[in-house]
Amino acid sequence: MTDETHTASNADSGHPPGLMDKLVSLAKRRGFIFQSSEIYGGVGSVYDYGPLGIELKNRIQQLWWREMVYRYPNIVGLDAGILMNPEVWVASGHVGAFTDPLVECRSCHRRFRADDLPQLEAGEPEAQQCAVCGTTGKWTDPRQFNLMFKTFMGVVEDDAATVYLRPETAQGIFVNFRNVQESVRQKVPFGIAQVGKAFRNEITPGNFIFRTREFEQMEMQFFVAPGTEDEWFEMWKERRMRWVETLGIRPERLRFHRHGPDELAHYCKDASDIQYRFPFGWQEFEGIHNRTDYDLGRHQEHSGKKLEYFDQPANRKYVPYVIETSAGLSRTLLVVLADAYDEEEVGGQQRVVLRLKPALAPFQAAVFPLVKKDGMPEISEKLADELRGPFNVLHDITGSIGKRYRRQDETGTPFCLTIDGQTLEDETCTVRDRDSLEQTRVPLSGVAAWLGAAIGGAGPDS
Ligand code: ATP
16 A cells, blocks of 8 residues: 555556456456446446356455444444435435536537546636547536436426435435434444445546446444544544455555545545556545534434434433445446456466456356366266355356366456366366466365365355
């Protein structure tokens, strides 16, 4: 991990050239990520996760849940509805202020976020060039644009029936603060964690799944006593960075970015992003925010329901402060993919390999017969069946063994188990390691235990 004074340019970020295009193509070819409604020409910036993508997404989510819920006795889970009473979004400030200033190029009519255009921000629109058509200085005045998707509840499409698709999961946690605290008798400090969909009508989505209109968040709101928030903020920053590093992300491509006064949301006392060095620059994929007592305070005011906490030992009542850890699940998945993608030459041939941490890989192992004869396919099928359940394994009999290895390298499968001539003699199989390419032999009867240990102690389901 570096701090943000790290100044190396993107060119030496170490990613293979053209990485984003390569990722998009691999993701489709190997069943990770597809464009939504592709057969109809797609829909703007929504993606579908294919058989391998959902595995990778589930693994990241499970590891996050284990870290954030199971590890701490004072953090519990929640799954709130996507649709909420519209007053929630008035109280949170999203109805009034969840807006981006939007400008349009008068020449090609493409729209941009004004804060993405440096000359415009500096008050010199005449010097700002359009990145799409190249025209300089032909901009409309900025217009505010609300990022929330609206829909209608019930049969009448009028203002009274307007509801919103939630733009963040956090509010579902705040409005349930009392329900959770009282029902499971948590004492401050304690946290509520949630993973779920969020929707934002982004003006400039892009960079594949980096910024999409439908995405998933993994958020945890930690309620603390006023006066202790700075300490907890530092603690959560450190814990979150440590966890990100356990995903196997290269530390030199990670850093904190602390918000300056001009970036800080008005309700935030402090905020730090965890950024990754993407091929398109350093960008946030998780934020740690000191949100003060703004959220519970606003909901208390708007709902008229008391959201104070009575601290018995201290004999005082207060509205808790909140430290939030807010990560994008889909964006973290992009970090994992970008960091794992590698190309190298092996035996004079180019190989693409996803160096995913074994515990994250969609398949923990692939099982092959060396050839389709001498009873090898039957033995490999039986081995695959024995491993299925605790592990996600693939049985593949098509193509040359070399081709089968390459396919698994591209999908990040850490181990390939091959049934070969020697298996028929001594009931062992060849285990080929994705990264080192080393081959060892393991007895068929010991493969499950061996695999469990090799992927980090246990199967993905344990
Ligand atoms: P950005 O400035 O990139 O739009 P943000 O500061 O609005 O992000 P938050 O509201 O703090 O983001 O959301 C927390 C996390 O949710 C982000 O760090 C990111 O990982 C994820 N996220 C936010 N918007 C999107 C999006 N449109 N697509 C995918 N992930 C998103």
